[in-house]
Amino acid sequence: MAVGVLTVAGAFVLRERDLIFVGVLALVLPALAWAATGLRRVSLAVEHRVVPQRLQAGEGGVVRVRLRNTYDRTTRPLDVLQPGVRLLMPGARRTVPPIAPGEWGELRIPIEARRRGSYTIGSPLLRQTDPLGLSQVRRRLPARTEVLVLPTVVPLVGLPRGLNGRGSATGTSSATAAGGDPDAGVRAYRMGDDIRSVHWRASARLEEDLVVRVAAATTLGTALLVLDHRTSAYRLGPPEDRDDGEDGLEVAVTLGASIGHHLLEQDVDLTVVDHTGHVLVQGHDVADELLGVLAAAGTRRGELHPTAPAGTDAVVAVVGPLSGAEARTLAGLRRGAAIAFVLDDAAGVRDGSECAAVLRAAGWRVVPVDVGDAATPDGGAHLAHAWRGACTLTSVAARGPAHEEGVR
Template sequence: MSDRSARRDRSVGRGLTTRGRCLVAGGIAAIICAFVLDERDLLRVGLMAAALPLFAVAVTALRRTQLAGVHQVTPERLRPGTRGQAVLLITNAGQTRTPSIEISEPAVPGLSAGMRYLIAPIRRGEVSRIIYPIYASRRGRFTIGPPHIRIGDPFDLWEDNRMLDARAEVLVVPTVVALTGMPNSSGARSAASGRATVGTVGGDPDIGVREYRSGDDIRTIHWRASARHDDLMVRLEEPVSHGGATIVLDHRASAHRGSGAASSLETAVVLAASISLHLLDSDHQVKLVSHRGTVIAQGHDISDDVLAGLAVLEPDEHVKLKPLLLGRAGLVIAVLGEMSAPDAQLFAATRRRGVNAVALVMATQDWDPESGSVGSQVTVDALRAADWRVVVVRPGDDLAGAWRRACHAGDGYSLSAVPVNGRPAFDRRPV
């Protein structure tokens, strides 16, 4: 039996406490000594000491207390650095009033420090409410509970330890940064509806049209499209999708440096979540995949799926990088860590002709300068040589600013106004 199972077995069960067992043993010893020494007073003391725990068993242990528990957590989803509260509802499902109840829950690393309360007796059918705070320090999926219940007599001679079947899952999703701007993209709009095409992303949404149907408002007729189709056509009220975008997240353990919330992997996850939701808000069809090509989330209205998938993402110990099929049109955005030269060249070659590819590369050497890692320069050089637009992300960088640079980067450079002799000029500097 494992140590964890042994601890669980000791914490569940009914019987005399250490005090009760010692009192019984002392009473029996006193009774024996009383017979040997022929001391009646000692005999009375021994009988009282031995009978008191048995009386506690008769009064409390024979009355089975029936309890039911339910966990509630608000809000259902947290982000790192935010607070919430857990509510434990204890209902007396028995026929008599309960004694005082000692209730506790273990700590949940990264979410809760645990709790320990003593609640007053509960009448039949009534509910006792316990509220305690939770604080999310990192993303992930956590389970609160089950609560441990301890019921005893007033003299602490007997106890009933049990676990209530009351658990609650708490999902701590990645932090999302508000982004602005959009890189140019090739391919078709209307990934969801398939009704209109354009060459680039940006500007006002396309006007979708369909044939006139009986009952349509005459004010929605699109006369220009009707003349072109030689039939009545009406405007569609819903916007047309802006086309497909693929987001690749490299979460190999060997590709990132640092630990905890300050690691380069957590920065990459925040970037992937923020970019995915920004593209979804811009009406893109988004496909979020890992470095292995595993689909984390895919679709048109998948904000919850993106956050849930990234919340439970763990560092991948698998070192080898697999070739990816990123499609022949649209927008590809890669959030990458450190790569070896062969891996960087292999990944850079996944870009197809006609695909606008943007890479945000973590400068891993800045997260752990003493690691002696090769850093991100090999990755940056390989991607730029393959016509990727590359932005290097360092610890403490403004991620919204990094995204703006990615939107306007061209061939690894950005235009910035630099005064020369009092007059503005433009300078090409690496991003």
């Protein structure tokens, strides 16, 4: 438009009528371009769909950005820009073909969950441009989606001594008064129950309504899992400067999630607490809840002083480097079998440090975990080996210190 004004002014000065036409054209074209973009109405509904819905760190998937035309006219080709999300997905610019009224258009963007955590996929940007490229209008399409990337779960094998051989929810197999069958109870018959589940002997004794046999809930025992999230325990810098090989928190979360998931799969009644004693999850059917809590877990301030519920059969602690006083605090938490996975890239746990000496003197099995080895692509095998070794140590504890030292 500025060129048009200067051209018209120059035409009058030079008395060139042809230049007046060129100047007017330069003035009119931008106005027409703006009308073609700024006044053209486009009404869209937008949503994100993440496939698969449950992502674990290291897995890939797809984000489907779906656009629905809520106007009464078919759209022109749409230029859509989806901003990227660091550590989750790159930004992408796509052209969506014309969408009829009431129909859906879609663009797909690959994602790779590089690290567990909570992420937000922001609003797409719609860019409308006239055919000559003189005018451009940008609109944010309202759509925000939260994506939770769960921590990696490493398959584990074995159970510590103290969690084997438990029979029922109370720890023993008992016969019911109704019929004498072990590990079974009865309840009143309900419409729709299988007739084959009717407990005829118990029904005859009650001489009233029918009752059906119900298997008693079983568990392998109770365990406490302590996860150390102290800010002072892990050396963390800004996210963009963090080195996976030095990130002890990520290794601690992966190990804690793997142990907790494994114990819950074995029907262990599990209580998970952080270093302050705050209960994160509790029960025997809380695997999804546990992974969800650990997905967004970060460091927290506070001293190490967890507590163990009464009747705990085993205690498993995943902790960072401990001072002598902190080790003594943790040592007093022992209930039955006790295992401490101590993350330390300085290898101070292996050479009889005060931390290891205090815990072992209190009857704990100390398993050092090197953060550098555990954070490599093959780190899962390293963690699985550490767990298997811990279970072996606890299973031979009754055979004497000499045999245990040989296993170590």
